[in-house]
Amino acid sequence: MISTRRDNLYGYIFILPAVLVLGCFFAYPILKTLYLSTAEWNMLSKPKLVGFKNYIRLFQDGDFYKSLWVTIYYVFGTTLLNIPLAFLCAVALNGAGRAQGFFKGIYFTPVVLSTVIASVLWISVYHPYSGIMQLLPLPSHLKVQSWYQRPDLVVPGLIVFTLWKGIGLYIVIFLAALINIPASYQEAAQIDGASFWQSLLKIVIPMLKPIFLFTVVICVVYSFQNFAIVYTSTKGGPNDYSKILPILIFENGFKYYKMGYASALAVIQFLIMFFFSYIQFKVFKSEVE
């Protein structure tokens, strides 16, 4: 695109309201967090500047590395299942004709329900005697104890819950994007001899690249940030095997009153997320951008 005076003028004007709101409310919190990450603050007395001490401590902290591993496990597990499944579901729904609205509504309902209560509900889903889990045809060694109590199954258990709660949103997003693609594109390809899957792969998916970028980034970011779901479901247990980073930050800040260290952890988490997002933008780069 050739930059013109019109572009410069209206470009700035149109983003002005957004920038004003965000700058007004979030510039200070960001700066304050950066500042606090170089200090020690128990929230009662004044912060004490200690330079990079928090960061040095962080890199030597076993809890941090364990939490980091758990977080990456949870984020990757959720996203790698969520996005492809949501997309396939949307494609299936797109071909289902009139039944579409009905099914879409059902898959979207968990999204609508209160997160905290849903978490409490799912604790009982995994209940060993009378949970919903008992109704499903699973091998018995998987049913004998709640998944939330097993260090090896707690993250998969959380992933399943997160999928149930969130996939409806991505299905709806993909459907909205698929609707914008006229059926004629795919039909034209199929008349030319391509199979359904080929037309899907070669035509539809590339056209949806911006949407894929969006859903993947959002899914990763939201999984990383997912304090409410995990904390309410397991509080980070058992034995810290589901203690994702936000929980570590929360505990350091609000439980141990080490706001400085918590801020440093937050900065590191931010850098990690930023790094992953950067990679995603590179991978999904389409010609338009």
Next chain:
Amino acid sequence: MGFAGAGRRIVMKALLIALLTVLAFLFLLPIAWWINFAVKGNASLTIGDTLKEIWIPNEFLLFHNLQSAFNLYPMGRFFINSLIVASVVTFFELFIASLAGFSFAKYDFKGKNIVFSAILSLLMIPQVVLVIPLFEVVVALDMVNTYRSLVLPFLVTPFGIFMMRQFCYSIPNDYIEAARVEGVGEFTIYLRIIIPLIKSAFALLGIFTFLRQWDMLLWPLITLSKQAMYTLAVGVSLLQTNVQVPYNALYAVTLLFSIPVIIMYLLFQRLIIESLTMSGIKG
């Protein structure tokens, strides 16, 4: 298309519907469970000798459960607060985010990528740490315990801007150029061309924003100290942290208050269906 082809299509479609139905059933199980608890007098999982007893409610105490919740706290007031905040935020988010998203997608100006990256980075900051400094901002602006403190910081979000930008990419530049050739002003292009073309994105963002505001707990919990200003999410957490957690009332109330969001969803859905019938119209 030969006869074999048509037959195959029908089988594929039937298989598809069957799969979707199984999935739908699995999705509904926890919700049936939820309704089960909302309707029973006792939410205990260990009472009952058979799965049947635990699973199928033998009493209908929904209104009784709701009543207990309302007796404990002014849930109606909480409901109104949530409704006001969610509606106002959704309205503004839709327009501010789409304006900015349109600009990022279709205009080229100096520093565009930097500004967008900065906005996107906001999403990646752990929210737990932002809450306290944000409260300091609210205090400095003298907005404590007001609707403003619940609304203003969320008038627009990076999520909304990001989403609108991605959807705006799908708009052909020719439409915009054609309008400019005819002398149409930029803002009118936004109103008359862009908005109708991304109606489904609008509906989506609208639902999502409303939902997020409805469900938001951490921020109102920390900044509000006047009970009359509490939102529904805070009210529900009050029920949860009660000395004697009234589980049945809890499940009943949360079920009831999912209804406005469902209504919003249905309302916004109509917009998507309308945009479907219009998508064939060119020029």
